[in-house]
Amino acid sequence: MELRQVIAAIGLTALVGADLAREVRDGYCSDLLSDVLAHAKAGDLWITHQRHLNVIAVAKLRDVAGIVFPRRLRPSPDVVARAQAEGVNLLLAEGTAFEVAGKLYRVLHP
């Protein structure tokens, strides 16, 4: 499913919409960077509470479809700037990581 459809379906806000046509294949939920590098797959939507610069590098290296910050958590301007420069989609969610993951799962696995 295209990222813009996912955004509409589960009520996300695009903070950086670098490529909203990106195909979302699945999701991954983790705050451990090594764990994401080892187990997330290309095209996953990555749900995390980490909001520092290195998440942009991890997202880029793992080629995830985007990063979702739950609970209205907002990354700092330098992180947003890096995401724009690297072309990484950043999304904001109202609900908790559990809620975001649940909604995403239902949309992707109807």
Add this chain to the structure above:
Amino acid sequence: MPSPTRVIHKRIYEVAPRDLERAGTVSTAVRRELLALGMTPDIVRRASIICFEGEMNMVLYSKGGRIILLVRDDRVELLFSDRGPGIADIDLASQPGYSTAPDWARELGFGAGFGINNMEQNSDLFKIRSRVGEGTVVRATILLGVPFL
């Protein structure tokens, strides 16, 4: 010993200790270089992960050092060398889940103890040499396929 294959591409990157702001820039650059050389997505992904984990280990634990990207006809090599403090027990440090990371690093999602394991899992050949008080050298090699085909 097989004769060494031709070096197609070589880059040397300096890594500063404790500089988390810049951490990740070497692996991002390596990724870009390999994509520009026309490497397959799988090779690029594996090399990027190896490089990120190695870079993070150098930033978090070492006194700084450098990373060398060496692309040969038949392989991609990543060499990490730092100026210490060295690893006393490499087998222990390589165990998944073992970590000496301070709390501040763990809170940022680093230091979960899977770094060396991730590097090894993505390498075809992997070697760590270390001397306490002197430094650590890691060589991670990805083979690009059977060279005579």
